[in-house]
Amino acid sequence: MDEKKITIFDVAEKAGVSKGTVDRVLHNRGEVSKKSEAKVREAIKLLNYEPNLYASLLATKSKREIALLLPKYNKGEYWEMLYDGFVAGGEAVSSLNISTNVFLYDQYDSASFKTAAERMLESRPSGVVIPPLFKNDTMELVNKLNAMDIPYVYVDTRLEEGNYLAYYGMPMYKSGYLCASLLTDRRREDEVKEIVVVRIQRDKSRLSDPTINRRAGFTDFIETYFPECVIYNLFIDPSDARSTNEALESFHELHPGIKHVVMFNSRVHLLSDFFKRHPDNQRCVIGYDNLDGNVEAVREGLVNLLITQHTDRQSHDAVVTLADYIIMRKQPPIRDCYVHMDILNKYNLENY
Amino acid sequence: MDEKKITIFDVAEKAGVSKGTVDRVLHNRGEVSKKSEAKVREAIKLLNYEPNLYASLLATKSKREIALLLPKYNKGEYWEMLYDGFVAGGEAVSSLNISTNVFLYDQYDSASFKTAAERMLESRPSGVVIPPLFKNDTMELVNKLNAMDIPYVYVDTRLEEGNYLAYYGMPMYKSGYLCASLLTDRRREDEVKEIVVVRIQRDKSRLSDPTINRRAGFTDFIETYFPECVIYNLFIDPSDARSTNEALESFHELHPGIKHVVMFNSRVHLLSDFFKRHPDNQRCVIGYDNLDGNVEAVREGLVNLLITQHTDRQSHDAVVTLADYIIMRKQPPIRDCYVHMDILNKYNLENY
DNA sequence: AAAAATTCCGTGACCGTGCACGAAAATCAC
DNA sequence: GTGATTTTCGTGCACGGTCACGGAATTTTT
Numbered sequence: 202m203d204e205k206k207i208t209i210f211d212v213a214e215k216a217g218v219s220k221g222t223v224d225r226v227l228h229n230r231g232e233v234s235k236k237s238e239a240k241v242r243e244a245i246k247l248l249n250y251e252p253n254l255y256a257s258l259l260a261t262k263s264k265r266e267i268a269l270l271l272p273k274y275n276k277g278e279y280w281e282m283l284y285d286g287f288v289a290g291g292e293a294v295s296s297l298n299i300s301t302n303v304f305l306y307d308q309y310d311s312a313s314f315k316t317a318a319e320r321m322l323e324s325r326p327s328g329v330v331i332p333p334l335f336k337n338d339t340m341e342l343v344n345k346l347n348a349m350d351i352p353y354v355y356v357d358t359r360l361e362e363g364n365y366l367a368y369y370g371m372p373m374y375k376s377g378y379l380c381a382s383l384l385t386d387r388r389r390e391d392e393v394k395e396i397v398v399v400r401i402q403r404d405k406s407r408l409s410d411p412t413i414n415r416r417a418g419f420t421d422f423i424e425t426y427f428p429e430c431v432i433y434n435l436f437i438d439p440s441d442a443r444s445t446n447e448a449l450e451s452f453h454e455l456h457p458g459i460k461h462v463v464m465f466n467s468r469v470h471l472l473s474d475f476f477k478r479h480p481d482n483q484r485c486v487i488g489y490d491n492l493d494g495n496v497e498a499v500r501e502g503l504v505n506l507l508i509t510q511h512t513d514r515q516s517h518d519a520v521v522t523l524a525d526y527i528i529m530r531k532q533p534p535i536r537d538c539y540v541h542m543d544i545l546n547k548y549n550l551e552n553y
Numbered sequence: 554m555d556e557k558k559i560t561i562f563d564v565a566e567k568a569g570v571s572k573g574t575v576d577r578v579l580h581n582r583g584e585v586s587k588k589s590e591a592k593v594r595e596a597i598k599l600l601n602y603e604p605n606l607y608a609s610l611l612a613t614k615s616k617r618e619i620a621l622l623l624p625k626y627n628k629g630e631y632w633e634m635l636y637d638g639f640v641a642g643g644e645a646v647s648s649l650n651i652s653t654n655v656f657l658y659d660q661y662d663s664a665s666f667k668t669a670a671e672r673m674l675e676s677r678p679s680g681v682v683i684p685p686l687f688k689n690d691t692m693e694l695v696n697k698l699n700a701m702d703i704p705y706v707y708v709d710t711r712l713e714e715g716n717y718l719a720y721y722g723m724p725m726y727k728s729g730y731l732c733a734s735l736l737t738d739r740r741r742e743d744e745v746k747e748i749v750v751v752r753i754q755r756d757k758s759r760l761s762d763p764t765i766n767r768r769a770g771f772t773d774f775i776e777t778y779f780p781e782c783v784i785y786n787l788f789i790d791p792s793d794a795r796s797t798n799e800a801l802e803s804f805h806e807l808h809p810g811i812k813h814v815v816m817f818n819s820r821v822h823l824l825s826d827f828f829k830r831h832p833d834n835q836r837c838v839i840g841y842d843n844l845d846g847n848v849e850a851v852r853e854g855l856v857n858l859l860i861t862q863h864t865d866r867q868s869h870d871a872v873v874t875l876a877d878y879i880i881m882r883k884q885p886p887i888r889d890c891y892v893h894m895d896i897l898n899k900y901n902l903e904n905y
Numbered sequence: 906a907a908a909a910a911t912t913c914c915g916t917g918a919c920c921g922t923g924c925a926c927g928a929a930a931a932t933c934a935c
Numbered sequence: 936g937t938g939a940t941t942t943t944c945g946t947g948c949a950c951g952g953t954c955a956c957g958g959a960a961t962t963t964t965t
Contacts, residue, residue, distance in 0.1 A: 208921055219945045224923065232943060234931095254648065255607040256921035259950050263923090296606065372904070379900040386738070387837060485739060539904045544896040548731040552724070552893045560951055571915045576953065584913060586961095608951035611920050615953090 207248045215244035227252065254529065258297060265299045267291070267523050268326035269516065270317060270342075272308035272334060277493050279467040279512070280308075280332075283356060286513030287330060290520025299524050302326070309403075311335050318342045322349070328366075328523035330516060332357035334411075352526055354519040357512075358411070359537070367522050367533045369515035369540060376508055376542055377418025377465065380487050383506055383544065384461055385427060395431050396423065396461040397452070399472065402436045412465035415489075419463065433459070439468055449475040462486045469504055470494030476503040496550055507545040509553075515540060559600045567596035579604065606881065610649060617651045619643070619875050620678035621868065622669060622694075624660035624686060629845050631819040631864070632660075632684075635708060638865030639682060642872025651876050654678070661755075663687050670694045674701070680718075680875035682868060684709035686763075704878055706871040709864075710763070711889070719874050719885045721867035721892060728860055728894055729770025729817065732839050735858055735896065736813055737779060747783050748775065748813040749804070751824065754788045764817035767841075771815065785811070791820055801827040814838045821856055822846030828855040848902055859897040861905070867892060 209227075213220045218237050225233050226241040233241075244250075269287045274280035284303065291301030302324060306317035314335050321329065322345060329346060331353055333339035339360060346353050347364050355368040385393050398419075404410045423430050435452050437445040449472065460483050464472070469488025476486070476498075484505075488495055491509040498504040518538070525531040545553060561579075565572045570589050577585050578593040585593075596602070621639045626632035636655065643653030654676060658669035666687050673681065674697060681698060683705055685691035691712060698705050699716050707720040737745050750771075756762045775782050787804050789797040801824065812835050816824070821840025828838070828850075836857075840847055843861040850856040870890070877883040897905060 206921090210921085220922080221924085221945055222943085225944085228923085230924090234943060237943080253611070253921050255610045256950090257923075259605070259607045259611055259952085260921075260923040261950090375900065375903075379898075382898065382900045387835070483739070541895070541904045542901040543893070544898075544901065546731075546734065546896075548727065548734050549894040549896065551727075552891045558951090562951085572952085573916075573954080574914055577914085580953090582954090586913060589913080605951050608920090609953075611922090612951080612953040613920085 206253070207250050209250075209252070211248055212241065212244045212250050215248060216240040252529075261298060263298065265297075265327040265527055266324065267294075267299060267301050267328045267330065267520055267527075268321045268324060269301065269303045269330045270314075270321055271303055271305055271332065273305045279490055279492065282490075282492075282512040283332060283516045286511075286516035286518075287520060289513065290517035290524075293517070293521060294524040297524055297528055299327070299527070301520065308334055311338055314338050315341075322346075326351060327527045329353040330519045330523065331355055333360050336360065352523060354523055356515045356519050365536075366526055367519065367536050367538060369518055369538045371510045371542060372539045373412075373414035374418035376489070377415035377420075378422045379418075379542055379544075380415070380463060380465075380489075380508055381419045381422035381426075383508075384463060384485055384487055385423075390427055390429060393427050393430055393461060395433065395456065395459045396463060397433045397435055397456075397459050399435050399437060399462065399464045399469075401466060401468070402438045404466075405436065415465045419465070437471065439471055442471075442474070445471055446475060453479065460484050464488045466490075467492055467495065469507075470498050473498045473501070473503050477501075491545060491550075491553060496545070496553075499545060499547055499550055502547065505546065507550075509543045509545055510540045511543070558605070559602050561602075561604070563600055564593065564596045564602050567600060568592040604881070609880075613650060615650065617649075617679040617879055618676065619646075619651060619653050619680040619682065619872055619879075620673045620676060621653065621655045621682045622666075622673055623655055623657055623684065625657045631842055631844065634842075634844075634864040635684060635868045638863075638868035638870075639872060641865065642869035642876075645869070645873060646876040649876055649880055651679070651879070653872065660686055663690055666690050667693075674698075678703060679879045681705040682871045682875065683707055685712050688712065704875060706875055708867040708871050717888075718878055719871065719888050719890060721870055721890045723862045723894060724891045725764075725766035726770040728841070729767035729772075730774045731770075731894055731896075732767070732815060732817075732841075732860055733771045733774035733778075735860075736815060736837055736839055737775070742779055742781065745779050745782055745813060747785065747808065747811045748815060749785045749787055749808070749811050751787050751789060751814065751816045751821075753818060753820070754790045756818075757788065767817045771817070789823065791823055794823075794826070797823055798827060805831065812836050816840045818842075819844055819847065821859075822850050825850045825853070825855050829853075843897060843902075843905060848897075848905075851897060851899055851902055854899065857898065859902075861895045861897055862892045863895075 209220045209223050213223045216223065218241060222233055222237055223241050225231065226238050271284060272280050287301060287303065304317045304321045307313040315338055318338070329351060331339060333355060340362065343353065343360065343362060343364065352366045354366050355370070357370050359368040359370060398416070420432065423432065433456065435448060437448050439445070462472070462484065467490035469486065470492065472486070486504045487506045487508065488504055489508050490512065491507060495504065495507055499507055522533045561572045561575050565575045568575065570593060574585055574589055575593050577583065578590050623636060624632050639653060639655065656669045656673040659665040667690055670690070681703060683691060685707060692714065695705065695712065695714060695716070704718045706718050707722070709722050711720040711722060750768070772784065775784065785808065787800060789800050814824070814836065819842035821838065822844060824838070838856045839858045839860065840856055841860050842864065843859055847856065847859055851859055874885045
């Protein structure tokens with residue numbers, strides 16, 4: 202009712218100083234004696250003072266910037282969604298005098314990550330969003346960020362260190378488990394004897410396969426409920442459509458009866474051509490992520506289900522979370538935000 | 554770059570008037586000659602002026618209120634989710650000097666709707682959120698709102714008139730279609746011969762069954778792809794657990810082999826007890842809406858799938874949309890917002 | 906045409922905070 | 936103890952609106 206809004210003046214009065222001093226304390230701008238600072242902080246706590254965001258925003262001139270460190274990508278690839286969400290988040294907070302900036306690197310070249318990180322640091326951002334692809338390099342970066350007191354948010358995956366402001370991502374293990382449950386839904390054991398997992402050649406030689414946990418979840422489910430089932434691994438090269446198709450064809454000749462196909466990365470659309478040539482309405486295909494190509498494949502009935510998340514919302518929320526923290530020192534209510542795993546089929550992908 | 558922010562002064566100068574006049578035009582506060590008004594509007598358009606929200610919020614004293622007209626509900630019922638989202642939306646816009654207020658009525662008593670609507674109008678809200686249960690009464694209300702120039706947003710369902718600001722809801726017909734597709738996923742025709750649809754006794758005698766379109770979508774799918782299939786209707790009384798169970802038991806005795814059970818309203822949890830007594834892992838049960846009871850039923854494996862939407866987000870977004878419109882006359886980008894239909898099973902309901 | 910009534914419009918005091926400027930107080934050097 | 940530094944602090948304008956007040960311009964009345 203009588204919500205008398207307390208202002209910086211009230212605090213100043215209570216502390217026996219001027220509003221200028223209170224302001225200095227509020228923004229840790231220094232030039233305040235320890236004694237005064239103590240009194241001001243006391244008064245702030247006592248009065249339960251919260252600064253008026255609007256007055257602050259109106260008066261301030263300082264511009265902030267939030268940076269995103271992202272792998273280079275081609276149109277329609279996974280990382281594009283993170284990028285889009287980041288931009289959208291930037292628009293959402295642009296009225297808070299916060300802008301955004303993206304630094305790209307080559308996801309197969311650790312050195313390029315380092316230089317991108319270096320450039321990013323030089324831009325002196327007020328906050329950073331990172332999908333931590335290179336574990337060690339990211340760790341190094343994060344140490345510097347901590348030293349510079351720059352908050353950062355993980356998206357996609359997360360490192361096991363303790364200083365990130367928040368994390369947005371899909372629970373990988375569970376997403377594999379979910380996939381297996383959908384693939385085998387209401388099937389008897391003798392109906393699921395063989396499964397093909399299509400994988401990316403390049404990931405084999407990589408330090409860390411990004412889908413490893415997902416695969417683990419999937420395998421655990423199958424081994425528990427379909428112990429007799431055989432899981433084949435088929436490797437393809439996403440950059441070479443011809444070799445991909447050849448690999449698929451020759452595998453198909455070898456194992457013509459396989460009805461269950463799964464792909465743990467976001468590239469299940471690469472199989473569309475093959476499925477078009479070999480239609481089979483007994484087949485069940487499950488992939489991940491709502492890339493345009495994947496969605497189209499579901500629409501055409503080539504892929505049955507997609508397990509997705511609002512990837513763009515991850516980076517969007519990351520930006521908003523950072524902005525809230527930068528402007529108002531507001532801690533996010535939940536630090537580890539596992540986004541919901543959506544299940545998309547032909548009939549519910551329209552409004553996604 | 555040189556994003557020189559244009560202020561009310563720039564507009565005033567361009568129009569050859571004072572800022573006071575511009576302000577009067579901006580808020581349709583009258584006391585402006587047609588000539589001046591025209592010049593001001595011209596200048597606004599020319600300069601592409603947008604008022605500074607923060608300055609406005611800082612200076613304004615006026616309080617606004619957004620009202621929600623909602624059926625009375627018990628804890629754990631569908632309408633509670635709309636309520637929760639409304640409250641959450643209210644918190645999100647509270648800093649815009651906007652508060653919220655809820656007016657409850659008896660969903661089976663048209664007269665109580667009318668008095669609630671009357672009370673609501675007397676509170677002179679700046680915006681209204683309505684799930685239009687009573688078509689005619691809502692129409693009457695809406696006419697008054699239009700006359701009073703009060704914007705309103707539909708949630709849940711929508712009337713076929715043209716003046717609402719926005720609508721948030723699930724595409725009912727499609728949600729039935731989706732349900733049928735999931736129920737029969739990868740089934741051969743001879744595997745789906747009988748389906749039970751459990752319905753609410755009371756809805757039979759009601760003017761309009763709220764699930765009618767959903768049922769239509771469901772039936773259309775089944776008739777298309779499983780023309781031989783028989784759909785049974787079983788009516789229960791949600792307020793009487795004993796009679797419900799009796800109805801289920803006697804139906805079960807009559808048709809013991811039925812493996813497919815569907816419920817089109819949000820009360821599939823009412824069947825939990827029965828399923829507990831008659832476990833059958835060949836059975837497939839699909840319901841709607843993520844009420845706690847329903848979620849629990851999925852977790853326990855009594856219900857296979859839930860088709861849900863973020864019901865709370867409907868009313869939440871409704872409030873935010875209204876606030877944006879009230880404060881900044883911002884039209885929502887999409888007027889008819891069909892929210893995405895989520896599919897929930899045992900393995901992806903945790904983070905929902 | 907002057908007076909009265911209306912309509913229209915400019916002015917200026919806020920709203921609560923940020924920040925530059927310079928004065929006051931405290932510390933230091935000798 | 937005096938002057939020079941350095942530290943600490945108060946003051947006042949700016950930010951871009953809102954809105955009440957009262958005066959100017961216009962219309963109406965007599």
